[in-house]
Amino acid sequence: MAKAQQPFWLGGASASMAACFTHPLDRTKYCMQVLASKQPMLKAMHTFAVRDGIQSLWSGLSASILRQTTYSTARFALYDALARQMQQRTGGKLSAAQTVACAGFAGGLAGMIGNPTEVVLVRMCSDGVKETQQRYRYPNALAGLVRIGREEGVRAFTKGLGPNIVRSILMNVSQIAVYTSAKRQLLSNNFVPLSDGVPVHIAASLIAGTVATTVCAPADVLKSRLQNAASAKGQAPSLMKIIVTAIRSEGPGVLLRGWTPAWLRLAPNTVLMFIFMEQLQRLFAAKNTL
Numbered sequence: 001m002a003k004a005q006q007p008f009w010l011g012g013a014s015a016s017m018a019a020c021f022t023h024p025l026d027r028t029k030y031c032m033q034v035l036a037s038k039q040p041m042l043k044a045m046h047t048f049a050v051r052d053g054i055q056s057l058w059s060g061l062s063a064s065i066l067r068q069t070t071y072s073t074a075r076f077a078l079y080d081a082l083a084r085q086m087q088q089r090t091g092g093k094l095s096a097a098q099t100v101a102c103a104g105f106a107g108g109l110a111g112m113i114g115n116p117t118e119v120v121l122v123r124m125c126s127d128g129v130k131e132t133q134q135r136y137r138y139p140n141a142l143a144g145l146v147r148i149g150r151e152e153g154v155r156a157f158t159k160g161l162g163p164n165i166v167r168s169i170l171m172n173v174s175q176i177a178v179y180t181s182a183k184r185q186l187l188s189n190n191f192v193p194l195s196d197g198v199p200v201h202i203a204a205s206l207i208a209g210t211v212a213t214t215v216c217a218p219a220d221v222l223k224s225r226l227q228n229a230a231s232a233k234g235q236a237p238s239l240m241k242i243i244v245t246a247i248r249s250e251g252p253g254v255l256l257r258g259w260t261p262a263w264l265r266l267a268p269n270t271v272l273m274f275i276f277m278e279q280l281q282r283l284f285a286a287k288n289t290l
Helices: 008-033 040-050 053-060 061-090 096-129 142-152 156-157 160-189 199-226 239-250 252-256 259-289
Strands: none
Touching: 008 040, 008 053, 008 061, 008 259, 040 096, 040 199, 040 239, 040 259, 053 199, 061 096, 061 142, 061 160, 096 142, 096 156, 096 160, 096 199, 142 156, 160 199, 160 259, 199 239, 199 252, 199 259
């Protein structure tokens, strides 16, 4: 990560740009988790495209962008602020443990901030695969937020908050800490001299994306099912009930349900996000030197 001061919104902007490219994979992942589908991801995407049109793969994009402008802006901005404070106290580079601590704390807070948009995102992405009478039919993310608050109450925005906070902590640690560590190791290796460029950014972000997919999978599945559950005035099924029911009916492997589509979505998303971020950081650094 660049040392120079960067705009607080840069992380959210980078994540939003990446989401525009990977949203079809994101939508497919949510659909597979909610439907407990064992269908291969690419086959599922093909089915959706043939049945509903290619444009249907971008259903819920407004919710995805809104989520990134809240959740990702918060997690990167908070991490940057915490890391700078810790660097000022220690007077040197952050250790791996310090990086994990900053990333985890920032991720947890960001998970709380972004949870309402997560609820809308899951519903909008999975709407097209439900029975007609079960669809929410939100025209856009903002309208979805208004309807949820009016029809189900403010508590509905806390659906899946527990697993979402856990997932956000794991995601931030595995993406930021692993990316930073992997990039540092690649640049300091004694076998093949490497420069701080796009190839190194791709390699480091692929490692981070793979780790993030694996450690976040259980929380991601539970979060999606909790947030998609329809209820009156925000009264969702308990997390324990969701876990017990899922494992009894589908086996322990359900906690890794959708890993492949999640990786196929998260790995490219992580690569694009960090590439966009590195390039934007360099643009702002160059601008500040003028």
